Amino acid sequence: MEVRRARAEDVEGIAQVCIEGCWDTYAGIRSRENIERNNRIFYNHERITSELQEEDGWDGYIVAVDNEEVVGAIGGGMISEKESEVYVLYLDPGRRREGIGSKLLEFLTGIHLEKGAKRQWVSVQKGNQKGLPFYEAKGFQYQSERPAYSNVEGENYLSFRMSREIGKGDA
Secondary structure, eight states: OEEEEOOGGGHHHHHHHHHHHHHHHHBTTBOHHHHHHHHHHHSSHHHHHHTSSOBTTBOOEEEEEETTEEEEEEEEEESSSSEEEEEEEEEOGGGTTSSHHHHHHHHHHHHHHHTTOSEEEEEEETTOTTHHHHHHHTTOEEEEEEEOTTOOTTOOOEEEEEEEEOSSSOO
């Protein structure tokens, strides 16, 4: 398995792994309408293609590829001079517990460290029993609770804001 920056030929795989991962993660804790809307907005080919490259506050997509198939994707960026954020991390649901998420997070954390980050943030859906234990195992600690980024009028989903110190050998 190779972890690397995403390329144009990875767009379909990124979309597939994010959409499937989103369904696997949020089924039962978010409405079908919410999941479908978020997948349509965030994981369409046009948007993913436009987000392959780095820009201010976004480091481009990073992928895990096994036998020429995208099995995981992560994205994040700097949110201040010394702080970064993980915005998205999804795996092929059939490939969980193989260390893929850890390798993706390690790669992205390396980019953040190179850019001067000392603290890394993530928002995790309250009730997400796939994401919360993963991030806690990586040293992220609960900081606060706030409305989920993708809420629309009438939705009251909550996210836990979690952070960890980086740069002391942990990735």
